[in-house]
Amino acid sequence: MRLFVLSLVILPLLGSGFEYREALPGYPYQFPRDHFEHQDFRTEWWYYTGNVTATDGERYGFELVFFREGARGSYDSKAADTKSAWDVQDLYLAHAALTDARGKRFWYEERLNREGPGVAGASFDRHRLWNGNWSSRWQGESRNGEDQTLDAITEHFRFHLQLKPEKPFVIQGENGVSRKAEGKGRASHYVSFPRLAVQGTINSHPVSGTAWMDHEWFTEQLAPDQVGWDWFSVQLDNHTELMLFELRHQDGSIDPFSSGTFIDDRGVAKHLRRDQFTLQPLSYWHKYPVAWRLRVPALNIDLTSRAVLPDQELRGTPSYWEGAVDYSGTQRGVGYIEMTGYYGQAKL
Numbered sequence: 057m058r059l060f061v062l063s064l065v066i067l068p069l070l071g072s073g074f075e076y077r078e079a080l081p082g083y084p085y086q087f088p089r090d091h092f093e094h095q096d097f098r099t100e101w102w103y104y105t106g107n108v109t110a111t112d113g114e115r116y117g118f119e120l121v122f123f124r125e126g127a128r129g130s131y132d133s134k135a136a137d138t139k140s141a142w143d144v145q146d147l148y149l150a151h152a153a154l155t156d157a158r159g160k161r162f163w164y165e166e167r168l169n170r171e172g173p174g175v176a177g178a179s180f181d182r183h184r185l186w187n188g189n190w191s192s193r194w195q196g197e198s199r200n201g202e203d204q205t206l207d208a209i210t211e212h213f214r215f216h217l218q219l220k221p222e223k224p225f226v227i228q229g230e231n232g233v234s235r236k237a238e239g240k241g242r243a244s245h246y247v248s249f250p251r252l253a254v255q256g257t258i259n260s261h262p263v264s265g266t267a268w269m270d271h272e273w274f275t276e277q278l279a280p281d282q283v284g285w286d287w288f289s290v291q292l293d294n295h296t297e298l299m300l301f302e303l304r305h306q307d308g309s310i311d312p313f314s315s316g317t318f319i320d321d322r323g324v325a326k327h328l329r330r331d332q333f334t335l336q337p338l339s340y341w342h343k344y345p346v347a348w349r350l351r352v353p354a355l356n357i358d359l360t361s362r363a364v365l366p367d368q369e370l371r372g373t374p375s376y377w378e379g380a381v382d383y384s385g386t387q388r389g390v391g392y393i394e395m396t397g398y399y400g401q402a403k404l
Contacts, residue, residue, distance in 0.1 A: 074128030076275040078241030083232040086172070087100050087225075088202060090317045091194065091245065091271065092180035093124065095146065097245075100124040102185050102192065104206060105289065105392040106217075106267030107380050108254050116258050117155035117364055117380025117392070118215060118267075119164075120206050122185045122192065124148055124178055148176035150187035154213040155380045157364045158283045163212040194366060198319040198321075200224045201249060203271070206256075217256035219267055223323040225249045226350040228299065230327055234272075237279035244274035246274070250289075250319050268392065273404070281306050284316075284397015286335060289352060290359065292389035298357065300328070300350060302335050302396060318355055328352065342343040342368035343398040344377045359385040361393060375399045 083211070084133070094100055104120045125147045129353040134372040148171065153164035167187055174189040183194040189209050196200040200221035220254035230233045235243045249269040254390050258261060268289045282303050290298035300316035316328035333352045336347030346363040361381045368379025377395040382388075 065271075068303075074126070076128075078276070079233050079243040079245050080241065081231040081233050083245050085227060085232065085245075085247075088111075088183075088194075089180055089199065089275070090245075091202070092183070092185075093178035093275040094245075095124075095126060095128075097273045098126040098353075100273040101271070102178070103270040103272075104192070104219075104267055105378070106252070106254055106265060107162040107291075107381075107390040107392075108256075108258065108263040108265030110258070110261040110263045113158075114261065114263070115157035115364065116263060117153075117157070117368075118217070118258065119151060119153040119378060119392075120190065120192070121151040122148065122178065122187060122190075125151065141395055146177075148178075148187050150176075150190050152190060152208040152210055152213075152368065153368075153370065153378065154215070154369055155364055157380075160365060162365055162368050163210070165210045165212075166370075166372065172320055175236075204252070212220075213259055215253055215256065215258045217258075217263075217267075219249075219252040219254055219269070221249050222266075223249075223319065226317060226319060226323075226325045228317055228325075229315070234315070236277040237282060237311065237313055239279070241274075242279060244272040244277055246270070246272045248299065248317075249354050250299070251291060266390070267370045268297075278303070279311075282311060286304075286345075286348075286396070287394040288316075288348070288361070289391040289393075290350070290383055290389055291391055292383065292387040294387050296387075298352070300333055300335065302330075316351075317350075318352065318357075326369055344369070344395050346377075348393070350383075353367060357386055359383045359387065361391070363393070 076171045077096045102122045137248040149168045151166045171177050178185045187191040191204045191207050203218040226248045233243040235247040252267040254265045254267050285303045287301040302314040304312035305331040314330045318326045338347040346366050349359045350359045364380040369377045
């Protein structure tokens with residue numbers, strides 16, 4: 057469950073007319089093809105987050121995200137002879153962020169590009185996602201999926217990271233879809249790599265650790281009265297993982313389509329309904345809960361999350377909080393939390 061924060065001003069100016077597909081049950085997944093672009097769906101993202109440690113003990117959290125937003129129908133498709141490389145078919149947004157735990161600093165940058173003549177894109181043929189000099193390159197098929205190499209260079213930080221799947225990827229939800237609201241098509245196709253081993257450099261310092269990767273594609277998800285969500289990734293020391301999300305209504309209630317997934321040490325995934333877990337805010341930084349209690353009673357999971365830094369907010373339109381956290385309780389571990397809709401309704 058991830059946030060797409062493309063300007064609400066730009067998209068209405070692009071026009072419409074292309075009929076995008078809906079995310080519906082029974083989708084026939086095909087891999088490795090489905091790890092890459094789905095231009096027949098309106099919105100898509102590839103979301104990397106991870107926790108790593110340098111050889112000197114320095115702790116970092118990192119985020120690299122590639123978004124695609126379809127803008128088909130903004131030109132006359134019959135006038136093919138007048139098309140140029142700069143015609144808008146898809147818009148590409150990217151976010152990069154770094155949490156420096158010891159230095160107590162959080163940096164983030166974003167960029168927005170048209171595909172143009174290779175400026176940004178997502179390509180199965182090239183096994184690559186990119187936006188300028190930020191990229192994810194995929195290679196070397198294995199039992200658990202392909203290795204992925206991340207590169208990002210910004211004014212304040214840079215990283216070069218090699219990610220290797222330690223577990224098979226997981227299809228989230230049930231019957232091929234992750235439901236988000238009542239109604240046909242209010243869902244996404246959602247695939248996760250829940251445990252990626254990381255080796256590489258951040259600001260030229262050798263680092264190692266773990267990462268999580270989400271890939272979702274859809275055309276419409278949220279209902280009009282859903283204002284935002286809280287999303288949790290959990291990588292525990294006992295080699296199990298947990299993903300939970302809750303969707304919040306305008307009146308403060310939690311949508312029954314909130315759900316999650318538990319992944320055991322063998323990589324077997326179990327879907328969790330809303331009534332099988334609880335999420336309780338414990339303390340706040342401004343409006344954002346930066347400490348939580350997570351419970352899954354049937355699995356004997358009782359965890360407390362605490363933010364590595366309270367201020368891991370990406371300030372944009374709208375602003376949202378996405379940051380590295382530590383977990384303690386019945387097990388210990390690391391992960392990321394994303395919180396949207398606390399300063400303006402999330403739009404999807």
